[in-house]
Amino acid sequence: MIPFIRHTGKAAAFIRENIDTDLIIPKQFLTTILRSGLGRHLFHDLRYREDGSEDPAFVLNREPGRSATLLLGGANFGCGSSREHAPWALMDFGFRAVLAPSFADIFRTNAFKNGLLPAVVEPEALEALAAAPGAITVDLEALTLAQDGRTYPFACEPWGRSALLEGLDEIEATLRRLPAIEAFEARRRTESAWL
């Protein structure tokens, strides 16, 4: 996983509560066996009209949304289906972080695993960030967002934060604990043999 330490980029504001993963990436794109290539389907039903043309009213179809690397979203971002295609699509589009007042649990975990930062930001700060035109610098070490000389704090789960800062390969890290897993399995074989 690519580490996330500090990032500066433009923001796209789509602040609406309960942005679910069906909306982020509709089911017809889940038949893929790849992780890549989902960016062009991100927010498909909002981004494209019935005839397949872009809807110019949608934030990702105009600047700065088109070249944004930060997405400002509403509370309970990423609720619903566990599809990891949601963070894959966001990252494939170019997003490195989602800034929102709260996240659904499964989406947040999926984001961390892919190097996409789910940053928890107070609604007032989010509104201020959306209203100002400047690029935003996200500093995961300092847990701050800086824009046009103003600074706002954000929160991030400690375990996810360290994984992002290190660019941790979690499977590799767990495999280093194999003796503990084997000991657990040996104990379970006698204590709960039916499992």
Next chain:
Amino acid sequence: MKTLYDKLWESHVVEELGDGTALLYIDRHLVHEVTSPQAFEGLRMAGRAVRRPGAALAVADHNVPTRQRASGIAGIQDPTSRLQVETLEANMAACPIPYIPLLDPRQGIVHIIGPEQGFTLPGSTVVCGDSHTSTHGAFGALAFGIGTSEVEHVLATQTLVQKRARNFRIRVDGALPRGTGAKDLILRIIGDIGMAGGTGFALEFAGEAVRGLGMEGRMTLCNMAIEAGARTGLVAPDATTFAYLAGRPMAPSGALWEEALRAWRALPSDPGAAFDREHRVDVSRLEPQVTWGTSPEQVAAITDRAPRPEEAATEEKGRRAESALAYMGIRPGQALQELAVDVVFIGSCTNGRLSDLREAAQVLRGRRAAPGVQVLVVPGSGLVKAQAEAEGLDRVFREAGCEWREPGCSMCLAMNDDRLLPGQRCASTSNRNFEGRQGRLGRTHLVSPAMAAAAAVRGRLADVREFL
């Protein structure tokens, strides 16, 4: 004094990792075609093996056709869908993970076949790359949905790094009135606590009304815990649980069964165990529920009217109601029973089990679906289908003008060709009424199987109590 969740968590900790997280051992892993291909690809790229293939069970369900199954995978029309199911089959053969092929009589939705096969057991941890894995919590198992990276992590290590959830008990008092069931109850609970009300919590459903539910009703309840934001729903195992499991193909037997029973009986929350949050519901006056909006929390009694956004409790709620009503094509204050339906969907991991089909058939027996209404009945598994046919339910459905299909997820998420056309209104026994969930611009009303059947007959959303 511990809760059921505490006991499940603590008995699976391999190692504490700090920051409120632990390495948790995973006993059971359900695998399906949509969320697993990238995980197997990841293992191959890293040269890693599947650590315990026997702890997994795989089946294709999300993406499979519910018609013209005879030619199996080769009969899947969409080439990318076909490739995905073929990829699952190839990955399973290489591991090898126990796999139920498309044409096997046991094929069905992961969350239906896990319990049906006795794969899901009390006191175990169950994961699957699907958010409705919470279903298995009905057995007193710690069950939760995961993403594909976590699927890969479980395959490689048989563990997951997890953050401990907080305890939330939902006490349900009273007896469910005629015409209501587990689906109405869970919709009401989500309406009460909101779709993020359970975020960060494990929800334990307790109380007299929950004890009174059979296993299938308990599964419906836990299935939709995720629609309240909770990855995990739980019901304490009891005599009902054990009676359901006894004799299932993958459940323990003989001396091992007795040993397991002793352990399972110690699982329920201790009297006086502390919960971080508690919510009480009295169901004695519960009415059949129906969602009117685009989130499961936007729910009302069938005798109600759609809300008026300006009367909402908060400005944000009013804005959301306004946009939901516009999407749904409903006027503020409109009586819900005025809404004409185009499609009725009976099935899914929420309501695709035998008792659900019996409930729908009871309403449809001797009646006919209203002209112009398409009714899809999709059993949750091949075994459910066979049992239903043995009871003659398929005949009841066919005589009522319904389509009797092959098992799969079908129109719950509309990944196959069972989907709504723009503007079509559907009474659905599934779990999500999100915008576009059942097809672009489709309009979904979540209801119980009995209510779906009533809507089919009336051609509008209807109060099932008038049909009983």
